[in-house]
Amino acid sequence: MFGIGKPVTGDDFIDRKKHLPMFKIHIDQQQSIMIKAPRRFGKTSLVKHLLEEKKKYNFLYIDIRRFSNLTTLSEEILNQAYGFSGVDNFIQASKKSVFSLLKTLKSVSLEDIGELTLEIQEQQTDEIEYFLHALDVVEKIALKKGIIVQFVLDEFQDILKVTSKNILEKCRSVMQHHKNVTYVFLGSIESIMTKIFENKSSPFFHFAQIIDLPPLDIEELFEYTQKVFQEQSIEINNLKFFLEFLKGHPDYSMQYLKNVYVNSIIEKIKKLSDQFLFDNLLATIDSNKAYIDELIAKAKTKKHHMDQLIAIANETLLDIDSRTSYIIKGSLEEMGLIKKVATGKYIISDIFLQLALQKEQLKLEQIRGNA
Numbered sequence: 001m002f003g004i005g006k007p008v009t010g011d012d013f014i015d016r017k018k019h020l021p022m023f024k025i026h027i028d029q030q031q032s033i034m035i036k037a038p039r040r041f042g043k044t045s046l047v048k049h050l051l052e053e054k055k056k057y058n059f060l061y062i063d064i065r066r067f068s069n070l071t072t073l074s075e076e077i078l079n080q081a082y083g084f085s086g087v088d089n090f091i092q093a094s095k096k097s098v099f100s101l102l103k104t105l106k107s108v109s110l111e112d113i114g115e116l117t118l119e120i121q122e123q124q125t126d127e128i129e130y131f132l133h134a135l136d137v138v139e140k141i142a143l144k145k146g147i148i149v150q151f152v153l154d155e156f157q158d159i160l161k162v163t164s165k166n167i168l169e170k171c172r173s174v175m176q177h178h179k180n181v182t183y184v185f186l187g188s189i190e191s192i193m194t195k196i197f198e199n200k201s202s203p204f205f206h207f208a209q210i211i212d213l214p215p216l217d218i219e220e221l222f223e224y225t226q227k228v229f230q231e232q233s234i235e236i237n238n239l240k241f242f243l244e245f246l247k248g249h250p251d252y253s254m255q256y257l258k259n260v261y262v263n264s265i266i267e268k269i270k271k272l273s274d275q276f277l278f279d280n281l282l283a284t285i286d287s288n289k290a291y292i293d294e295l296i297a298k299a300k301t302k303k304h305h306m307d308q309l310i311a312i313a314n315e316t317l318l319d320i321d322s323r324t325s326y327i328i329k330g331s332l333e334e335m336g337l338i339k340k341v342a343t344g345k346y347i348i349s350d351i352f353l354q355l356a357l358q359k360e361q362l363k364l365e366q367i368r369g370n371a
């Protein structure tokens with residue numbers, strides 16, 4: 001209904017009436033794609049919803065953030081790839097008994113590919129070679145089985161955190177030869193994703209179709225919400241204003257709707273008052289405070305960053321030279337905290353962070369007023 005806390009699929013998945021079909025067309029045409037949008041905007045949900053819902057897809061899903069080095073990442077790719085052919089836990093099996101693993105591989109006619117993997121493991125080749133091999137295994141298994149594999153690399157920009165920068169060139173040169181693998185790259189740090197995929201000099205230039213994922217459509221969200229509340233005979237006309245305030249932010253909207261839904265049922269309310277809706281909004285903002293505080297704490301560790309954030313949030317000018325300001329904005333973009341909307345024009349990516357920064361400005365004004 002109003003799913004929160006993890007990517008949503010199936011009945012919990014709302015809207016995206018434009019994006020889902022577009023995504024599906026590219027996938028069905030084996031066109032690799034890249035989807036960029038801020039954190040918690042529903043990228044993972046969109047992709048998993050389509051790939052899981054329609055049982056016809058064979059997909060491999062890797063969230064790069066879960067791995068602290070390229071070797072464990074490669075091992076997960078290998079495990080999932082061999083898993084397509086019914087070889088479970090390739091890596092663990094290879095550590096236990098190579099002999100019985102080879103027997104299993106033989107039973108599914110993958111002994112040649114498997115032996116190569118085992119050889120590479122034995123030689124302890126460097127991590128990049130191992131990773132590239134893992135990518136190739138996906139293609140080889142797909143070819144052997146005569147299937148197309150959708151290979152989702154979530155939070156792709158974080159690959160630069162687990163290994164050296166030239167991974168991108170090497171990655172591209174391997175991936176571009178793959179015929180039976182369609183790549184789906186997802187990323188929350190839009191400025192880095194743009195650099196990787198849209199800069200003419202970048203290795204991934206023109207490799208993937210780029211898709212922007214906007215917030216949820218308020219009309220469609222409201223329609224869905226109305227249906228859910230109608231089943232409980234709850235009238236929600238004035239709720240729309242609050243959804244508009246949340247600007248279609250998928251995560252915050254869902255958290256808010258869940259609060260409103262649960263509380264109206266507990267309190268047996270059939271007509272939602274503005275006060276009730278407002279209280280629930282405050283509660284939603286409050287339950288995200290720890291996360292927002294974390295963002296602020298991170299900004300505070302770097303010089304001028306907090307001041308620049310406050311200035312952007314309140315549309316005021318910061319008294320620093322333009323070169324420094326340019327560098328700081330670039331850095332804030334790479335932290336995913338601000339977003340460029342036009343030349344020289346930035347907004348705060350997160351609406352709750354925006355609110356917190358407006359509050360900071362008020363505090364500053366108070367202090368200055370008292371001085």
Ligand SMILES: Nc1ncnc2c1ncn2[C@@H]1O[C@H](COP(=O)(O)OP(=O)(O)O)[C@@H](O)[C@H]1O
Pocket residue numbers: 002003004005006007008012013014015016037038039040041042043044045046250251252254255
């Ligand atoms: N299409 C959708 N329908 C309903 N809720 C959604 C949808 N997309 C995102 N959400 C909400 O947003 C949250 C974050 O979504 P997620 O897919 O994890 O975002 P991302 O991968 O961009 O960080 C989900 O837990 C869910 O509450």
Ligand SMILES: [Mg+2]
Pocket residue numbers: 040043044045154
């Ligand atoms: Mg995600």
